[in-house]
Amino acid sequence: MPKLKTHRGAAKRFTVTSKGKIKRSKAFASHILTKKTTKRKRALRKAALVKSANFKEIKRLIPYL
Helix, strand or coil: CCCCCCCHHHHHHEEECCCCCEEEECCCCCCCCCCCCHHHHHHHHCEEECCHHHHHHHHHHCCCC
């Protein structure tokens, strides 16, 4: 079986936790921030976990992380 290449775009966006879950950053936090509430912007700073529906697909992109 040959080695797999890591998807470099995915590698920059996702990290794997010690228990094997995949951590991601939230979207919609980069621009057009004036209309978003402070509470919403504060919540967007926090990291989130990848849902089980997308887990297998993301894991295939980052096999060695």
